[in-house]
Amino acid sequence: xxxxVVLVEQLLAPVPGGTGRYTRELAAALAASAPRGWVVVGxxxxxxxxxxxxxxxxxxxxxxxxxxxxxxxxxxRGLPLWPGGDAVHAPTPLAPPRVPRGRSLVVTVHDTVPWxxxxxxxxxGVAWHRRVIRRATRRAGAVAVPTAAVAAELRGYAxxxxxxxxxPCGVPPSLAGPPAGxxxxxARLRLPERYVLAVGTLExxxxxxxxxxxxxxxxxxxxxxxLVGPPGWGGVDPHALAAAGGLPADRLRVLGALTxxxxxxxxxxxxxLAAPSLAEGFGLPVLEAMAAGVPVVHSDAPALVExxxxxxxxxxxxxxxxxxxxxxxxxxxxxxxxxAVAAAKxxxxxxxxxxxxxxxxxxxxxxxRTGHRGTCSGTGTDTRPQ
Numbered sequence: 214x215x216x217x218v219v220l221v222e223q224l225l226a227p228v229p230g231g232t233g234r235y236t237r238e239l240a241a242a243l244a245a246s247a248p249r250g251w252v253v254v255g256x257x258x259x260x261x262x263x264x265x266x267x268x269x270x271x272x273x274x275x276x277x278x279x280x281x282x283x284x285x286x287x288x289x290r291g292l293p294l295w296p297g298g299d300a301v302h303a304p305t306p307l308a309p310p311r312v313p314r315g316r317s318l319v320v321t322v323h324d325t326v327p328w329x330x331x332x333x334x335x336x337x338g339v340a341w342h343r344r345v346i347r348r349a350t351r352r353a354g355a356v357a358v359p360t361a362a363v364a365a366e367l368r369g370y371a372x373x374x375x376x377x378x379x380x381p382c383g384v385p386p387s388l389a390g391p392p393a394g395x396x397x398x399x400a401r402l403r404l405p406e407r408y409v410l411a412v413g414t415l416e417x418x419x420x421x422x423x424x425x426x427x428x429x430x431x432x433x434x435x436x437x438x439x440l441v442g443p444p445g446w447g448g449v450d451p452h453a454l455a456a457a458g459g460l461p462a463d464r465l466r467v468l469g470a471l472t473x474x475x476x477x478x479x480x481x482x483x484x485x486l487a488a489p490s491l492a493e494g495f496g497l498p499v500l501e502a503m504a505a506g507v508p509v510v511h512s513d514a515p516a517l518v519e520x521x522x523x524x525x526x527x528x529x530x531x532x533x534x535x536x537x538x539x540x541x542x543x544x545x546x547x548x549x550x551x552x553a554v555a556a557a558k559x560x561x562x563x564x565x566x567x568x569x570x571x572x573x574x575x576x577x578x579x580x581x582r583t584g585h586r587g588t589c590s591g592t593g594t595d596t597r598p599q
Contacts, residue, residue, distance in 0.1 A: 324494030
């Protein structure tokens with residue numbers, strides 16, 4: 214029975230982030246839509262407890278012989294450790310450097326931030342991502358990206374023979390409709406009656422200083438800001454930003470990471486979702502807000518513009534005045550906002566994880582049928598810089 218092995222290591226990262234959600238949702242959808250005779254297996258590095266990488270419908274996780282840091286280092290140096298299976302899908306650029314004969318590899322590249330906004334990553338992160346993304350476009354059988362914006366940028370920054378396919382993300386059913394028990398969740402989280410919501414890991418590229426600056430301005434809507442997401446790298450401190458920017462302490466709620474049920478309740482009660490990111494490859498919170506019927510204000514980052522498709526209000530990146538005006542317009546122009554929300558819900562209905570999984574399966578099955586196994590096959594060790 215042929216196996217599709219999905220590398221689900223991101224689920225065991227200290228901060229799984231949006232790529233963790235992508236990994237979980239896509240792997241589950243791949244298992245649910247597997248062609249007859251195929252089985253989907255998760256694979257992770259060696260951990261004391263890999264339970265967090267277990268996904269309903271996905272076998273495993275299969276534990277590889279190396280711990281995470283050693284696995285990253287081994288693959289970075291070109292060591293040919295194959296995770297098993299007839300086909301491998303890497304939901305992040307962490308992928309085996311070589312493809313054995315008779316096997317195939319597809320890699321998802323989420324964005325080109327290491328080139329477009331390197332200042333929003335660590336120096337080590339920039340170097341590592343550039344190396345492994347360039348290797349993917351040279352050696353994988355195919356590369357999946359979430360938006361046409363990323364596809365166009367990738368061709369410029371990391372050209373290679375691997376075909377690049379746009380495979381948009383989806384909306385999990387748990388976030389598309391009002392959740393049961395939302396009132397109890399709202400009471401437990403002490404959610405305000407009305408608020409601006411921002412969702413994402415607290416890190417430099419998310420544009421939180423601009424959002425807090427915008428809400429502190431006298432012409433911004435008098436709404437509290439609710440932040441959902443775990444702390445990331447970069448030392449982004451929302452409370453310090455609020456104090457420096459003049460946003461009163463009682464207008465800021467930092468909830469940290471939430472469960473899916475808590476996120477659904479928080480999202481559906483929001484007055485508006487703000488996504489002021491400097492750079493994104495897709496922007497899952499924007500799509501999820503669209504599906505939930507929540508108005509969206511987003512930056513002019515190309516991927517966010519593409520996903521929203523004209524249904525959100527756009528504010529220039531890094532411009533707190535423009536962001537304040539866009540947020541104010543959502544509240545002050547209810548008829549226009551209602552029309553935009555209706556259009557957004559219709560658009561979001563076309564984005565499903567089932568559809569994403571079917572597109573990914575098509576890539577793997579095409580490689581399997583044609584015998585095209587990537588652009589660099591073999592089992593020798595390559596220790597040259599990648």
